[in-house]
Amino acid sequence: SRRHSTLEKAKLEGLIDEYFTDFEEGIKKIDLLVLATPVGVIKDYFFKIKKTHPSLLVTDVASVKEKIVKESIKILGRDSNFVGSHPIAGSDKSGIEAVQENLFEGKFVIITPCKYTKEENIKKIKDFWTKVGSIPVFFSPEEHDRLLTLTSHAPHLIVYFLLSMIEKVRDKKRLLPCIGPGFLDTTRIGNSSPELWAEIFIYNRKNLLKYLSKFEKNISEMEKILKKADVEKLTEKLTRFKKVRDEIDEKGKNIQKG
The missing domain is CATH 3.40.50.720 (NAD(P)-binding Rossmann-like Domain)
Structure with missing residues (x-):
């Protein structure tokens, strides 16, 4: 201190x-x-x-x-x-x-x-x-930064994107009753120190910019699916993504046991 x-x-x-x-x-x-x-x-x-x-x-x-x-x-x-x-x-x-x-x-x-x-x-x-x-x-230092971009740095930046959308809502009193545990859990890391995270983003910008480019492509693909109202393809994608999360839970438990 x-x-x-x-x-x-x-x-x-x-x-x-x-x-x-x-x-x-x-x-x-x-x-x-x-x-x-x-x-x-x-x-x-x-x-x-x-x-x-x-x-x-x-x-x-x-x-x-x-x-x-x-x-x-x-x-x-x-x-x-x-x-x-x-x-x-x-x-x-x-x-x-x-x-x-x-x-x-x-x-x-x-x-x-x-x-x-x-x-x-x-x-x-x-x-x-x-x-x-x-x-x-x-x-290695390089592997650390590459993987932490996915698990920490990019998620923080994405949460800030989401909060920037909330910032633009004019009548926030009407919004408050719509905020549930899911939103609070997702955006909790938005309470972190802005000064700290600004430095982290700049120091790891090489990896962050690379993943942001991939994120933009994913958003573009999702927009096309939504415009076509392709329920089958959307369900297939969401099922794949859920499987990734399930595997993280399962492998995490096994690592802790080991």
């Missing part, structure tokens, strides 16, 4: 044991640094780490990996002790009020080593995440 009052409150409530407000002085006292900051400022911390404690073991929790890993190599060097991480956990809420004691328990964490990452550091980061209850899996 950037606010002393927030840090003091966290300590009083037993959420942290110690805190520091001078980053460069503070990192001299630690063995592992987890960068939990917006993606756009991580490189700034890399410069501070290089200046003050270049041998420090560092990981992060950012939702974008390829550019961050490249920045770590450029700033800290190929022999740095940075290992990228992304826990698949959290919510649309932020701040001390959103603290969850078992946030990472039973959740996947994607660790993204590159060809320069030291094996001993990969093991240390894996052990760290295992100790907080996470399930470590390993992806």
Whole structure:
């Protein structure tokens, strides 16, 4: 946190044991640094780490990996002790009020080593995440960003598209009685930090633009089906899509059991 009052409150409530407000002085006292900051400022911390404690073991929790890993190599060097991480956990809420004691328990964490990452550091980061209850899996930074576009970044952007349509409704009082659990569940992630997601979209824009192009083609195809009122083809498509969702549920259960 950037606010002393927030840090003091966290300590009083037993959420942290110690805190520091001078980053460069503070990192001299630690063995592992987890960068939990917006993606756009991580490189700034890399410069501070290089200046003050270049041998420090560092990981992060950012939702974008390829550019961050490249920045770590450029700033800290190929022999740095940075290992990228992304826990698949959290919510649309932020701040001390959103603290969850078992946030990472039973959740996947994607660790993204590159060809320069030291094996001993990969093991240390894996052990760290295992100790907080996470399930470590390993992806390349490029694969992480490509797949997270589908499962996280594009869904967030699509929800913002939907909310932009709601914004244009003139009489929102008439709309409110029509909003049910399905709409609220679908748009929950629209409560997320706009600043945070603007940076994520920009950092992963290469993959995002590619999938948005495919999304446009799907919309165009759906428009043609609706204009023709082709119930049979529409049902066939929706059945296929439902099967995808069913398989995700089933495979997810099997992975958790394993």
